[in-house]
Amino acid sequence: MAESLSQRKTSLTRIFTQIQNKHPNKRLLLFADQFEELYTLCPDSKTQKSFLEILISNFSKDESLGLSAISNLSPVLVTTMRADFLGNALSYPDFADLLRKNDTKIKSMNRQELTEVIDKPAHKLGVKFESGLVERILNDIESQPGNLPLLEFALTELWNQGNSKQLTHQTYEEIGQVEGALARHADEKYKSITEVEKEKIRRIFIQLVRPGEGTEDTRRIAVKTELGKDNWSLVKKLADARLVVTSRNITEQETVEVVHEALIKNWGKLQEWMKTARIFRAWQDRLRATKELWEATNKDTDCLLRGAALVEAEERLKERPEDLISEQTFIEESIKEKTRVEQEEKQRQQRELEAAQKLAEIQTEAVTKQKKANKKLRLGTLGLSIISLIAFITAGWAWNQTRIAELNLVDSMGRNAL
Missing domain, CATH: 1.10.8 (Helicase, Ruva Protein; domain 3)
Structure with a gap:
């Protein structure tokens, strides 16, 4: 049912109608326990908003919010939520209006x-x-x-x-x-395992806690792929010891979570582990949100890690590969994309360099040819000048010789006359 709802294959309206047809004299009640898990187990704000809009459209009596086709069934929604997460619920105005009109504070039992x-x-x-x-x-x-x-x-x-x-x-x-x-029970089970298993248990349990940001730490549901297949037999051992609970999600992936959030608050060993791993786990949850976006966009390369975020991820992967089993592929793909982009940039720069070198060679060759042409021109001009000078001298000499010959002829004729 959850999968059908998430994929829009069915709707609450249709489900409620089917129930009402089978039980015409009954009033519908939908009970959502631990409603804060909408925020602790689902970090995607769009999914949170979509979920709330479905509830509002089916349970709100305010027509401005969309009175549903099943309003004649008088469905009732009851939720329970921890007080420290009330601010999260109030951040969505339409749902805040419903809470304001229908909120009931439950006091502690006497x-x-x-x-x-x-x-x-x-x-x-x-x-x-x-x-x-x-x-x-x-x-x-x-x-x-x-x-x-x-x-x-x-x-x-x-x-x-x-x-x-x-x-x-x-x-x-x-x-x-x-x-x-609970802490005593956890300590007893922890003491009974081997040293190798103890280190694995530490890694398992820190993945089952979501570090609080202004709120207390809360439980987190981890899938088998996050913990590794080699650790799953130990998870089952922890389940047999009543420290964790295993199940399957709507995609049929095997999941695990702490048996109760009281374990997070009261088991000293787990608190010590989280104190050491808090910064890493907070970073890891942010990384997972980015990874989920990458997967949701059909692994669009634009959603991969870049810059300082990728540098940090590479460093953490080197330091804690056992804690980043499901994120390793995402980080490695980001590294590959970074390498590809760098190689393309180098190739582009190389092409530009080769083009610049080729242009320089062409320009150098052109300059050389021009120099040679200029030299030929100068030599040609010089040669022409020399030829012209020789011609001029020759002409002068020839004229002079002609003049001398003429004078000699006149002189000879004069002598003959005498």
């Missing part, structure tokens, strides 16, 4: 309500708490605000470790009480 939560399920199964144990658990909860998830895990452990008739103070202490039950 002591009587918590007593019923602890005692009634056991009472129904004929199991008793040792005298004073319920009060002890209540006191531990009150000293740790927001620890209902830890209470849930502690009661589960208390049930699993206790006997079928009575839950005792001794068992409660053995599991680490409310505050320490």
Whole structure:
């Protein structure tokens, strides 16, 4: 269904209509638990907006927002969301209007309500708490605000470790009480593995946490390809140990996530790992968003890394290749594109250089030819001048000789006359 909705093959209107046809006297209720995961597990703002628009069009009674064709079914949407993510939801005006008109704040349970939560399920199964144990658990909860998830895990452990008739103070202490039950459980499982596995577990768990930016760290769903096939057998071992939960997403990829966000908040080992890896993980999430855009655009080269971003990615890939399994191809493709662009630029520069050299050679040859032509011209002019001078001298000499001959003739004639 999720895949069909995301691919626009169907719609909520059609799905709700089919349900209403099967159950004509029933009112539709859509319950979206942990609504903050729209922001923690989906970093793409366009997808967030599209999701909210679908909800608004199907559940808003305000015609200006688009009254849907299923309005006669009177569908009801109920969501639960952590208070520290309310600002994210309010950032989209139309959805903020819905929240403003239909918002309900749920206060913490009082002591009587918590007593019923602890005692009634056991009472129904004929199991008793040792005298004073319920009060002890209540006191531990009150000293740790927001620890209902830890209470849930502690009661589960208390049930699993206790006997079928009575839950005792001794068992409660053995599991680490409310505050320490989950962390103690994680520590015990961690101590039982090999040193090689411990390093792999560190890498696995930091991928299951999304570093908070102004908010607390939250769980992150990782896919098998991000952790590597070689690590998946260890993931399954962690799942058997009730530290993680495995599943499949709408594309049938195998996924894994922490068993509960309480593990992120209360397991000291994981907090130490995240303290060391926080900057890297925040960078990695930004890299993944860029990688997803590249994949969504059919691997358009314009979406690859460039400049300082690529330099940083290359450095981190050299430092932490085991933590960048699914991003390695993206980084390598960016490097290839950078190399291709650089080679093209070098080739362009080489072509320009060769063209410039060829032009220079042509110009040099032209200058040489011109010099030779000028030299020939000068030699020709000089030769002509010499010939002209010789001709002039010859002519002068010839005239002089003719004059002499004439004078001699006159002189001879004079003598003969005498």
